[in-house]
Amino acid sequence: MQLQFLGTGAGIPAKHRNVSSIALKMLDERNEIWLFDCGEATQHTILHTSIRPRKITKIFITHLHGDHIFGLPGFLSSRAFQGGEEPLTIFGPVGIKEYVQTALRISHSHLKYALHIVELAQEGIAYQDKQIKVVYQTLKHGIQSYGYKVIESDLDGELQADKLKDLGIPSGPIYGQLKKGEQVTLEDGRIINGLDFVGPSRKGRQVVIFGDTRYFAQHAEFCKYANVLVHEATFGRGEEQMAYHYFHSTCTQAAEIAKFAQVSQLYLTHISSRYLAHDAKQLEKDAQKVFSATQIAHDLLEVDIPFHD
Numbered sequence: 402m403q404l405q406f407l408g409t410g411a412g413i414p415a416k417h418r419n420v421s422s423i424a425l426k427m428l429d430e431r432n433e434i435w436l437f438d439c440g441e442a443t444q445h446t447i448l449h450t451s452i453r454p455r456k457i458t459k460i461f462i463t464h465l466h467g468d469h470i471f472g473l474p475g476f477l478s479s480r481a482f483q484g485g486e487e488p489l490t491i492f493g494p495v496g497i498k499e500y501v502q503t504a505l506r507i508s509h510s511h512l513k514y515a516l517h518i519v520e521l522a523q524e525g526i527a528y529q530d531k532q533i534k535v536v537y538q539t540l541k542h543g544i545q546s547y548g549y550k551v552i553e554s555d556l557d558g559e560l561q562a563d564k565l566k567d568l569g570i571p572s573g574p575i576y577g578q579l580k581k582g583e584q585v586t587l588e589d590g591r592i593i594n595g596l597d598f599v600g601p602s603r604k605g606r607q608v609v610i611f612g613d614t615r616y617f618a619q620h621a622e623f624c625k626y627a628n629v630l631v632h633e634a635t636f637g638r639g640e641e642q643m644a645y646h647y648f649h650s651t652c653t654q655a656a657e658i659a660k661f662a663q664v665s666q667l668y669l670t671h672i673s674s675r676y677l678a679h680d681a682k683q684l685e686k687d688a689q690k691v692f693s694a695t696q697i698a699h700d701l702l703e704v705d706i707p708f709h710d
């Protein structure tokens with residue numbers, strides 16, 4: 402499971418930071434990639450990655466400001482030209498359906514795949530299957546804006562096949578029974594308990610991706626103990642009033658949330674174009690004084706999401 406930042410800028414594109422989009426790559430886990438937001442030219446950025454558009458099966462939109470959705474119609478149409486036949490689902494606030502359908506209709510774009518659009522409420526479960534669940538809550542941004550939490554199910558322990566082989570138990574269907582923790586009687590009369598040969602289960606990972614928002618201490622509840630939190634940092638330290646006025650956060654406010662929530666890693670994104678490379682580094686330094694495991698994201702940055710030890 403990896404995160405790749407496709408666009409890390411706020412509001413308007415800058416030379417080195419395009420507008421918002423993040424890919425959650427789960428190729429090993431489920432052969433899928435999910436997008437969070439799809440700012441203008443996201444499809445151009447994707448050309449600089451190994452991401453294949455047809456692998457993108459879900460797109461979660463945090464809110465309907467243009468810098469988070471203007472890339473959608475173009476991406477959706479191109480995906481159809483690039484052999485995308487797998488269905489795709491878009492989740493987002495009320496209005497996303499009208500926006501997408503209108504853009505596709507007026508531009509005579511005909512997709513060759515099934516497109517589903519799910520409009521969400523205030524909070525709840527956006528998506529769930531056996532492996533994974535996505536919950537969302539409303540943030541504070543003047544218009545409907547969501548934070549999404551991707552919750553991976555706990556992973557079953559691995560069967561310790563080496564130990565079984567050492568005992569002279571050949572592999573076969575019996576391994577499947579043992580992996581389920583069943584007790585099995587061998588032909589030679591030995592009784593083997595599967596539970597003795599299955600390693601510990603692993604706690605699934607949690608990734609929280611916030612849309613644009615003002616600082617609000619209670620947001621920490623939503624990301625409690627997450628492995629990764631992605632939070633906007635449109636403004637720098639000392640600009641709290643401005644951040645409040647424009648419904649955004651400062652880098653240190655994002656770090657406060659990470660600290661309260663005791664997440665493992667914080668990534669700052671949605672960086673104002675007022676901050677060039679050097680100044681952007683300062684945002685990171687200031688945030689690190691509050692929460693040391695902070696990194697400022699840049700376009701194309703790819704990071705692994707480790708399990709908790």
Ligand SMILES: [Zn+2]
Binds near residue numbers: 412671
């Ligand atoms: Zn924005």
